Amino acid sequence: MEMDAKAATPPESTILFQDATYSVNGNARQVIIDCISLEIHTGETLVLLGRSGSGKTTLLKLINRLLLAQKGEVLVQGRSTAQWDPIRLRRGIGYVIQEGGLFPHFTVAQNIGLVPTLEKWTPDRIAQRVDELLSLVGLDPREFSARHPHELSGGQRQRVGVARALAADPPILLMDEPFGALDPVTRAELQREFSKLARRLAKTIVFVTHDLREALVLASRIVLLQAGHIVASAKPQEFLQIDHPEVKAFAASLGSFSHTVTDTVPGLHTIPGALA
């Protein structure tokens, strides 16, 4: 369980956006990310918050070079993503998406063991690592290793998705609305567990969400995006005090959200930090 204590990341393991601009097909009229500069520190859990279409997923994809900035640079561990071999870069970055993006034809063990397999670990070492990770995300290896993704619940799939991203012990973890498709109860459960896990793992985590409540629970820093710009950046405790219309808009959504949810799911409002 304490396996990641050794994985204290080197100080240069940060992500740095320098005037990064991304537009669809280089078209100046479809700018998604507009000249963003942002430093992401080693070991922090940075939550990118924003509405749909604000550019948060695009920003995430610039980090593991699923997309390349047309202007400016994105540095990962001190080197521009344009200079990285994309395969090597991505093997060192865990990636979790909504519904997990698990391979439906692989078992849970094969899914989790994929990157180690690509990295040519020995089968023994892979099997041991898979067991370790399943326990880490709260699934019994004996019960779940041989299952296929369609034999899992949404929450279990998401846990496997997290385990898979951690498999080769990457210093960076990117998460794109990983809990977005879950029911509110399972969602809150996973948020709580993941927040504990994140503190223990000491990884640099970039987490995308449109849910302020989730951001408040998980983040060590919240960055708010609006139409391809950063409009606010603050610790969760200070975030709601920021005087910006978009922050206020999100704060308002929190109000209506807590109303409807506490009405229908009593007890959910007791999650630490959920309603700040």
Added chain:
Amino acid sequence: MSPWQFFSGHRAEILEATVAHLTLVLIAMAIAISVAVPLGMFIVQRPTLRNTALGFASVFQTIPSLALFGFLIPIPFIGGIGRRTAIVALVLYALLPILRNTYVGLAGIDPAVLQAAEAMGMTDSQILWRVRLPLALPVILAGIRTATVITIGVATIAAAIGAGGLGTFIFRGVAMVSDAVILAGAIPAAILAILADLLLARLERRLKVA
């Protein structure tokens, strides 16, 4: 003469024709698969080429089979009387279902799965061999199954251009106005089609995961 009498009197001949028929089908299917599957993989990302290729393959499906055999006879190299021409025609018929299903199977994969594969640092060829093809395989196989059943039926007409097979009995029976002789060709052909269908359906089910 009852069909049964004809069957027992010509057992060796019927068996020989069945083997010839099956050989014709297997050769045609092997060629069709090795053309249509790579072509389908190639056209997935290329919309213009995709429409051309699928349109081209559809044209052959619309030509009545007897006419297609007739058209091919005068063409040099691939034409003439005999098995070679028949195989060319059968391949042309089998292309569309395999091509279309290869395309549909590959295009129908959840984009999130492909993005996850890319984000995990898989190379293009690893994604193709370990993710895309295995996931598309049940659909591709369904196309191969359809094509095989069609080919077994169409191959009976190949006898009209001297390619042999079970169609020989059917044409002879039509000429002799003998149901027994027609059935000597038709029944084994039907059995072959049913067996091929069952066998490939079973394989397809085994490959399907979800």
